[in-house]
Amino acid sequence: MKYIDEFRDRKVCEQLAKEISNRAIKKDITLMEVCGTHTMAIFRYGIKSFLPSNIALLSGPGCPVCVTPNSEIDKAIAFSRKEEVIITTFGDMFKVPGSRSTLAREKSLGSDIRIVYSPVDALKIAGENPDRIVIFLGIGFETTIPTVAATIKDAKNKKFKNFFVLCCHKLIPPAIKVVLESGEVLIDGFLLPGHVSIITGTGVYKFIAKNYNKGCVVSGFEPVDILQAILMLVKQINEDNYSVENQYTRSVKEEGNLYAKQLMNEVFEPVDSEWRGIGIIPGSGLKLKEKYSQFDANNISVKVEPVEENPECICGEILRGVKTPLDCSLFGVECLPENPKGPCMVSSEGTCAAFYKYGK
Amino acid sequence: MDTILLAHGSGGKMMHTLVKDVFVKEFDSSHLRKYEDSAVLEIIDKKIVFTTDSYVVDPIFFPGGDIGKLAVSGTINDISVMGAVPHFLSCGLILEEGFSAEELQKVIKSMKKSADESSCEIVTGDTKVVDKGKGDKIFINTSAIGTMIPDVSLSKKFIEPGDMILINGFIGDHGIAVLSKRKGMEFETSIKSDVQPLNKLIGDLLSNGLSVRFMRDPTRGGVATTLNEICDGMEFGIELIEEKIPVREGVKGFCEILGFDPLYVANEGKVIIVIKREDSDKALEIIKKFPEGRDADFIGEVTRENAGRVILRTIIGSHRIVDMLSGEQLPRIC
Numbered sequence: 001m002k003y004i005d006e007f008r009d010r011k012v013c014e015q016l017a018k019e020i021s022n023r024a025i026k027k028d029i030t031l032m033e034v035c036g037t038h039t040m041a042i043f044r045y046g047i048k049s050f051l052p053s054n055i056a057l058l059s060g061p062g063c064p065v066c067v068t069p070n071s072e073i074d075k076a077i078a079f080s081r082k083e084e085v086i087i088t089t090f091g092d093m094f095k096v097p098g099s100r101s102t103l104a105r106e107k108s109l110g111s112d113i114r115i116v117y118s119p120v121d122a123l124k125i126a127g128e129n130p131d132r133i134v135i136f137l138g139i140g141f142e143t144t145i146p147t148v149a150a151t152i153k154d155a156k157n158k159k160f161k162n163f164f165v166l167c168c169h170k171l172i173p174p175a176i177k178v179v180l181e182s183g184e185v186l187i188d189g190f191l192l193p194g195h196v197s198i199i200t201g202t203g204v205y206k207f208i209a210k211n212y213n214k215g216c217v218v219s220g221f222e223p224v225d226i227l228q229a230i231l232m233l234v235k236q237i238n239e240d241n242y243s244v245e246n247q248y249t250r251s252v253k254e255e256g257n258l259y260a261k262q263l264m265n266e267v268f269e270p271v272d273s274e275w276r277g278i279g280i281i282p283g284s285g286l287k288l289k290e291k292y293s294q295f296d297a298n299n300i301s302v303k304v305e306p307v308e309e310n311p312e313c314i315c316g317e318i319l320r321g322v323k324t325p326l327d328c329s330l331f332g333v334e335c336l337p338e339n340p341k342g343p344c345m346v347s348s349e350g351t352c353a354a355f356y357k358y359g360k
Numbered sequence: 361m362d363t364i365l366l367a368h369g370s371g372g373k374m375m376h377t378l379v380k381d382v383f384v385k386e387f388d389s390s391h392l393r394k395y396e397d398s399a400v401l402e403i404i405d406k407k408i409v410f411t412t413d414s415y416v417v418d419p420i421f422f423p424g425g426d427i428g429k430l431a432v433s434g435t436i437n438d439i440s441v442m443g444a445v446p447h448f449l450s451c452g453l454i455l456e457e458g459f460s461a462e463e464l465q466k467v468i469k470s471m472k473k474s475a476d477e478s479s480c481e482i483v484t485g486d487t488k489v490v491d492k493g494k495g496d497k498i499f500i501n502t503s504a505i506g507t508m509i510p511d512v513s514l515s516k517k518f519i520e521p522g523d524m525i526l527i528n529g530f531i532g533d534h535g536i537a538v539l540s541k542r543k544g545m546e547f548e549t550s551i552k553s554d555v556q557p558l559n560k561l562i563g564d565l566l567s568n569g570l571s572v573r574f575m576r577d578p579t580r581g582g583v584a585t586t587l588n589e590i591c592d593g594m595e596f597g598i599e600l601i602e603e604k605i606p607v608r609e610g611v612k613g614f615c616e617i618l619g620f621d622p623l624y625v626a627n628e629g630k631v632i633i634v635i636k637r638e639d640s641d642k643a644l645e646i647i648k649k650f651p652e653g654r655d656a657d658f659i660g661e662v663t664r665e666n667a668g669r670v671i672l673r674t675i676i677g678s679h680r681i682v683d684m685l686s687g688e689q690l691p692r693i694c
Contacts, residue, residue: 001609001612001613001616004612004616008675008676009676010675010676010677013676013677014676014677043680044621044674044680045674045676045678045680046674046676046678046679046680047678049678049679050676050678117545223676348619356683357683358680358681358683359681
């Protein structure tokens with residue numbers, strides 16, 4: 001397949017791997033792949049087997065389902081228990097455990113919860129059910145936010161009264177900043193998320209190179225992309241000269257997608273937001289601007305039970321790169337893809353799911 | 361009659377008319393025409409193979425097939441991969457009140473066509489109708505009876521390191537064909553389900569005296585799950601070679617977009633054959649003569665290493681574990 005096969009070329013991979021080995025002279029190099037899709041690709045293609053032993057790859061906080069805290073999931077579950085409500089959600093959220101239940105369980109008990117592939121479908125459901133309240137669970141990073149913004153704009157134009165968004169969206173750059181500030185792990189460079197960057201552009205990461213002296217390469221998701229990005233990071237580290245480089249030039253532009261960014265800015269504004277395992281990160285979430293606030297699900301009153309955390313689940317530490325699934329007592333024993341205890345095992349981009357599926 | 365009513369399942373006159381004018385007429389079996397409570401079948405001196413399966417696919421009509429063709433082919437394939445010849449089928453229907461009678465006719469005709477193609481007879485049946493909203497148009501259960509081919513014995517325990525793994529064509533067509541027509545998806549693709557009975561291909565292969573060790577049809581859970589079932593708990597492993605696995609461009613593209621792995625996507629007209637290395641070229645030659653085996657190829661081999669595990673040699677030369685499908689969310693596909 002065009003634009004796929006070229007990036008899965010064995011010879012090119014081997015060549016890149018050789019060059020990485022030759023150039024990786026620093027004793028220990030720790031790189032963080034911020035995005036869950038990178039984590040999955042690294043496992044799926046066995047990228048680690050191409051790397052010398054002095055390069056370690058750590059998974060970061062870039063799985064949107066995983067970073068959604070119990071408080072937000074509990075709220076979605078509370079809404080789903082209201083008879084007049086239809087919850088619409090991407091499939092990944094369906095099985096994520098909140099404090100005491102999951103949306104999947106609530107559905108089996110009679111809640112009306114529907115999996116959609118796009119927020120546009122959620123709006124369609126609202127149109128088809130004028131006497132019901134349709135709530136869309138807005139989960140996701142910059143990649144998903146523009147389509148949600150466009151849907152909300154559309155809802156306003158069409159004067160919808162029964163469509164709401166529970167906005168749990170998160171922004172990537174503030175989370176990277178927290179990882180850097182915490183100093184819990186020593187990171188030499190970041191493999192930056194390709195899809196997010198298609199929207200944001202590469203400029204948003206400049207602070208990482210400038211203020212923290214860390215390598216920064218925006219990468220695609222095929223094996224050749226990832227290996228080339230790692231090589232670029234190794235070169236930055238060797239030269240001790242850090243900047244934001246773009247490996248994924250076939251998709252990512254320096255300025256990003258201006259129209260998508262304008263849509264986001266028109267509908268949403270930044271707000272402090274809670275991340276699982278990290279806590280509140282200033283300016284890392286989004287809320288609806290005044291002009292669109294009528295679509296905020298928080299306008300609907302609902303009683304949410306107090307949050308409870310599973311003390312044994314270490315998803316939070318895994319998301320910060322401090323621990324790996326192998327450090328978790330639940331992993332592979334009580335916490336399995338078919339019976340997940342934490343979100344990193346549920347999401348198709350979750351670190352635990354990747355470890356379980358490909359590594360064990 | 362344009363829709364199914366509760367009365368069509370009530371045992372009274374309307375049900376009798378439905379049975380007579382649709383099922384007995386279309387299935388055209390001397391056993392059915394007797395209108396008895398059971399079919400009396402004659403099978404002499406042979407080992408009997410018996411299986412059952414239920415079909416709830418949504419949508420009921422999909423590119424390349426429908427729930428009727430699926431219900432006949434799927435059950436026939438379960439008999440065939442045991443090394444048996446299928447002879448007789450049952451047809452249990454659960455219909456939802458309000459289901460279109462025209463669509464029912466289409467499904468029944470399709471069942472008959474598939475049964476005829478595989479030289480099987482539908483000899484008994486049952487119909488129930490449930491309240492609207494309590495079912496989803498039509499659910500079908502089929503059971504089948506077959507007889508073991510003499511001198512054929514297939515089992516995981518015969519598998520040895522060095523044996524070859526063969527598949528009769530492209531993988532993932534069924535799952536993607538069904539998904540592409542799912543409400544909310546509606547992808548424009550030209551991918552058709554591979555649903556088809558395989559008893560002729562398998563029967564011919566087994567009548568050639570080759571050392572076939574084991575066979576299984578990789579339906580739900582796909583090739584990955586079936587191969588894991590084969591080596592689970594055994595003293596051998598399986599190595600798959602990614603570039604040898606036949607996947608259509610359309611299926612690849614669909615999987616790329618949705619983040620699926622074709623190894624986990626369902627098939628309904630595929631069989632995985634484990635065969636002694638020395639006999640494997642001959643087997644491939646035989647299979648390729650059949651239209652349902654035209655694109656057959658070797659996809660891997662049985663290894664002494666990695667006992668109990670399936671390992672994939674990826675297209676870029678690295679190795680990774682291929683686990684069973686677990687916890688992933690794929691909608692109703694069969």
